[in-house]
Amino acid sequence: MLKRDLGKWDIVLLMLNTIIGAGIYGLPSKLYSLTGIYSLVVLAICAVIIFVYILIFAEVSSQFDRSGGPYLYIFEAFGKTPGFIVGWLMLISRVSAFAALINLLVDYLSYVSPVFIDQQIRIIAIILLSLILFGVNAVSVKSSAYLSNLLGVAKLIPLLFFVLVGFFFIDIENLAIHTHKPDFSSFSSAMFIGIFAFTAWEASLVNTGEMANPKKNIPFAMIVTISFAAIFYILIQLTAIGTYPELATSIKPIADAANLFIGPVGGAFITLGAAISIMGTLNANLLAGSRLPLALSEEGQLPKIFERTHEKTGVPFISLVLYTLVAIAVSVSGTFIYALSINVVSKVLIYMLVAIALIKLRAKNHPKTFQLPYGKTLSILGIIIGAWLLYSSDHSDFIDVLITISIGVVLFFLFKRKSK
Numbered sequence: 126m127l128k129r130d131l132g133k134w135d136i137v138l139l140m141l142n143t144i145i146g147a148g149i150y151g152l153p154s155k156l157y158s159l160t161g162i163y164s165l166v167v168l169a170i171c172a173v174i175i176f177v178y179i180l181i182f183a184e185v186s187s188q189f190d191r192s193g194g195p196y197l198y199i200f201e202a203f204g205k206t207p208g209f210i211v212g213w214l215m216l217i218s219r220v221s222a223f224a225a226l227i228n229l230l231v232d233y234l235s236y237v238s239p240v241f242i243d244q245q246i247r248i249i250a251i252i253l254l255s256l257i258l259f260g261v262n263a264v265s266v267k268s269s270a271y272l273s274n275l276l277g278v279a280k281l282i283p284l285l286f287f288v289l290v291g292f293f294f295i296d297i298e299n300l301a302i303h304t305h306k307p308d309f310s311s312f313s314s315a316m317f318i319g320i321f322a323f324t325a326w327e328a329s330l331v332n333t334g335e336m337a338n339p340k341k342n343i344p345f346a347m348i349v350t351i352s353f354a355a356i357f358y359i360l361i362q363l364t365a366i367g368t369y370p371e372l373a374t375s376i377k378p379i380a381d382a383a384n385l386f387i388g389p390v391g392g393a394f395i396t397l398g399a400a401i402s403i404m405g406t407l408n409a410n411l412l413a414g415s416r417l418p419l420a421l422s423e424e425g426q427l428p429k430i431f432e433r434t435h436e437k438t439g440v441p442f443i444s445l446v447l448y449t450l451v452a453i454a455v456s457v458s459g460t461f462i463y464a465l466s467i468n469v470v471s472k473v474l475i476y477m478l479v480a481i482a483l484i485k486l487r488a489k490n491h492p493k494t495f496q497l498p499y500g501k502t503l504s505i506l507g508i509i510i511g512a513w514l515l516y517s518s519d520h521s522d523f524i525d526v527l528i529t530i531s532i533g534v535v536l537f538f539l540f541k542r543k544s545k
Contacts, residue, residue: 194330213533276405283398295367
């Protein structure tokens, strides 16, 4: 049986760990290469878009206190098959996020030593880092929460250092508008990439069954987390643009910028911060992702073996082992940007489906502790925004996600047939 050991601020730090310190260490250069100084506007709009989804999730999540997150919401609103598709999408998004971030982490380690550029060394590093996180999560959910809280606080120190010190080295000339405004295609592509920096908070909802008073604490945690992240991201992007003229071509932009205005010590400090930050995000990813097979199993959509929890720790160890192995396999075969794109396509599809679920659950008069004003209007807005973001994605990435969904549906019906 799962233990409700995660309090209100544990949830906030868990969500911060899934967001801050992940994309923000790799995205400033990608956004700047597409939109220049207007990347600040891109981040502000991304924050507004995500806040729309946060409000939608606040109402929907207030109706549940079991593990599963968006999978459970769609399952209750539309039934088994749509529920399974969302659960499968969440697995795709979690695994692809893990792959994107652990590859980004190894990119930053190349600042310390060029050996991490070698493909074999990269693979070994990915496997060892994954196994360390697996060990922490295998002990107990509380040990994972302790590590999450520790890294959640520690990760903010280097980024605050970067902003506060870098502010005094900003060259106003770098902030000037030297080029024409980006075209609609570039702006849309930047929006699609920028959304990644604000996602992953929804993965924490999978652990609802391990949270104290989730119907009140989850909406509070989501709003606090996104508000803080939005302000922080814009300050980091502003500092990176103002201090590093070669920002558009960097693969480790925050470290390179710090190296320029402080020197090698600054670059090394930021690299250490990047490692801490990304490890925190990966830990939160493993904690949430490993509960998805459990949630699917509890609803009879995966074999019952994934429901098994350790009699002392309460950890779903079979689910944890499976998720870790799949995450490692995908990580060693992918790159940061490709995995990022697959992740965002999956996330946007999930957000759109939860927006539709709000309307359906209202029609069913499902009991809730919070009702969003103009909820149906915001849901329609969320669906329209999601359609635009999907249109802005690389069509090959969208097709890859559809193929993966199709594989999941086939597996679902094979398991269903075998069960009968």
